[in-house]
Amino acid sequence: MNNANKEKIVAKRQKDYKEKVFHFIFLVSALVSVLSVIAIIVFVFSKGLKPFFGEGAYSFFDFITGLKWDPGNDVYGIFYMIVGSVLATLGAIVLGVPIGLLTAVFIAEIAPKKIVAIIRPAIELLAGIPSVIYGAFGLGVIVQLIKKVSPTGQGESLLAVICVLAIMILPTIITLSESSLRAVPKSYREASYGLGASKIQTIFKTVVPAAKSGILSATVLGIGRAIGETMAVMMIAGNNIGGLPNSIWSKIRPLTSNISMEMSYASGRHQDMLFATGVVLFIFILVINTVLIRLTGKMGDEGSKK
Amino acid sequence: MKDETKFSVKDLNLFYGNFQALKNINMELYKGQITAFIGPSGCGKSTFLKTINRMNDLVEGVKITGNITMDGVDIYKDMDAITLRTRVGMVFQQPNPFPMSIYDNVAYGPRIHGIRKKSVLDEIVEKSLKQAAIWEEVKDKLKKSALAVSGGQQQRICIARTLAIEPEVILMDEPTSALDPISTLKIEDLATELKKDYTIIIVTHNMQQAGRISDKTAFFLTGEVIEYGDTEQIFNNPRDKKTEDYITGRFG
Numbered sequence A: 001m002n003n004a005n006k007e008k009i010v011a012k013r014q015k016d017y018k019e020k021v022f023h024f025i026f027l028v029s030a031l032v033s034v035l036s037v038i039a040i041i042v043f044v045f046s047k048g049l050k051p052f053f054g055e056g057a058y059s060f061f062d063f064i065t066g067l068k069w070d071p072g073n074d075v076y077g078i079f080y081m082i083v084g085s086v087l088a089t090l091g092a093i094v095l096g097v098p099i100g101l102l103t104a105v106f107i108a109e110i111a112p113k114k115i116v117a118i119i120r121p122a123i124e125l126l127a128g129i130p131s132v133i134y135g136a137f138g139l140g141v142i143v144q145l146i147k148k149v150s151p152t153g154q155g156e157s158l159l160a161v162i163c164v165l166a167i168m169i170l171p172t173i174i175t176l177s178e179s180s181l182r183a184v185p186k187s188y189r190e191a192s193y194g195l196g197a198s199k200i201q202t203i204f205k206t207v208v209p210a211a212k213s214g215i216l217s218a219t220v221l222g223i224g225r226a227i228g229e230t231m232a233v234m235m236i237a238g239n240n241i242g243g244l245p246n247s248i249w250s251k252i253r254p255l256t257s258n259i260s261m262e263m264s265y266a267s268g269r270h271q272d273m274l275f276a277t278g279v280v281l282f283i284f285i286l287v288i289n290t291v292l293i294r295l296t297g298k299m300g301d302e303g304s305k306k
Numbered sequence B: 001m002k003d004e005t006k007f008s009v010k011d012l013n014l015f016y017g018n019f020q021a022l023k024n025i026n027m028e029l030y031k032g033q034i035t036a037f038i039g040p041s042g043c044g045k046s047t048f049l050k051t052i053n054r055m056n057d058l059v060e061g062v063k064i065t066g067n068i069t070m071d072g073v074d075i076y077k078d079m080d081a082i083t084l085r086t087r088v089g090m091v092f093q094q095p096n097p098f099p100m101s102i103y104d105n106v107a108y109g110p111r112i113h114g115i116r117k118k119s120v121l122d123e124i125v126e127k128s129l130k131q132a133a134i135w136e137e138v139k140d141k142l143k144k145s146a147l148a149v150s151g152g153q154q155q156r157i158c159i160a161r162t163l164a165i166e167p168e169v170i171l172m173d174e175p176t177s178a179l180d181p182i183s184t185l186k187i188e189d190l191a192t193e194l195k196k197d198y199t200i201i202i203v204t205h206n207m208q209q210a211g212r213i214s215d216k217t218a219f220f221l222t223g224e225v226i227e228y229g230d231t232e233q234i235f236n237n238p239r240d241k242k243t244e245d246y247i248t249g250r251f252g
Helices: A002-052 A060-065 A079-110 A113-128 A131-149 A158-182 A186-194 A199-210 A212-228 A231-236 A255-262 A268-301 B045-052 B081-087 B102-112 B118-131 B151-163 B181-194 B207-213 B231-236 B241-247
Strands: B005-016 B019-030 B034-038 B062-070 B088-091 B169-173 B199-203 B216-221 B224-230
Touching: A002 A060, A002 A268, A060 A079, A060 A268, A079 A113, A079 A158, A079 A199, A079 A212, A079 A255, A079 A268, A113 A158, A131 A158, A131 A231, A158 A212, A158 A231, A186 A199, A186 B151, A199 A212, A199 B102, A212 A255, A212 A268, A231 A255, A255 A268, B005 B045, B019 B045, B019 B199, B019 B216, B019 B224, B034 B045, B034 B207, B045 B062, B045 B169, B045 B199, B045 B216, B081 B088, B088 B151, B102 B118, B102 B151, B118 B151, B151 B169, B151 B181, B181 B199, B181 B207, B199 B207, B207 B231, B216 B231, B216 B241, B224 B231, B224 B241, B231 B241
Parallel strands: B034 B199, B034 B216, B088 B169, B169 B199
Antiparallel strands: B005 B019, B005 B062, B216 B224
């Protein structure tokens, strides 16, 4: 009896011990990502803000509004890059979201299972293609096509970037929109059909509006993906050293490719300026993520309250 | 009351794949009356209700034989589902307002049928909400979400939404099963009121409800109509032993 009790106590202690160990392992795992993000922020910001302080500081205003990037002559202006990045992202969204949404509607609501069995793996594959391959495809196909029609005679352009980014964000848009469309309760569809609505009316007046916040989140994630994309756009953007883009045929120099092209050989202030570019990019991403968190937070409420 | 046929059902069978959910149904449903379908769960009463506005068309693998006519026209052969559903509205078991404002919910039907003018829509919305006896409660919050009101109010908004397409017939699929007793009574009063202008067919689990509001009652069991007749007769003087057992609460 006594012995059995002892055994029980020992077993319990072992159990407690195990619980604690696992608790610790979980905590450490969680900390890895938190600490990483903090480390990256500290590092990028400390490097990136350095050139604007102290002796011989570079004017932050010149940096953020400048239209020319010429490290050889100590000129660092990134405004035209910001404009390029924003335009490319906007264009990708304008082109990619409607295509992605219609695809999602098709998969979720219209297509027979057999066709879905073809489309869905294709989309998954699209999501898995490394971005350097997108870049190569963009350079080999899209840029060549644009070259034929562009008034500038050159294929590397805002348009090329928009096309490739639009394709790259498709999987994100489609997958997320599809799952939010599928999450729309069947009862809404029944109600709509019950009122004599056709299938298309039901989809566009009931199902899509009900999936609105999911589709918006998909769009915001798409924006994040597009603005942060580096390798593919670097290969097809043209990367001019200055000047605002004035048409879709213009070359652009996205913030991301600015960093990736020069980081390997830059040093001193030049390198710090690349980090400063990173800071700007980082702020964009932070804003996008905040919007996303707001949106997904709202999504939970919707339906129960208003 | 003179019985004037609205629907005539002949030799209706319905299969979900290999499962036969409705067996050889023959029945006349009458205009300007409330007909109640009663029976235990899975007896086919809801399935039958949904054949009347062809909601079963949306379910995969459904096969229907026999025919149903409305005012003499075959609703499966000589009418498209959309026309049918604008003439035969439906109220569902769970209140299912769209996640939109009360106004937009009621205006949904008229809008999809091409009414765009705001003044006309305003009129329809007000009229429908009044008919559904909910106008007074919601007139100051028409722009608010329909999901923000109580379940009973939601169900009356759903009824208003159905009324807004000006159907001839209203199908109600256990419309009060998710509601509290007071809301239930309100819906029942409403149904009795609406009977003047509409033909109402109601599926209910609640026998007192069938007894209170319906003119005719059909008792369903395992996909068959066991007995169909005047509600009074069914409840007071059932001809079939199974009907009697069900009504007296011996099973179900």
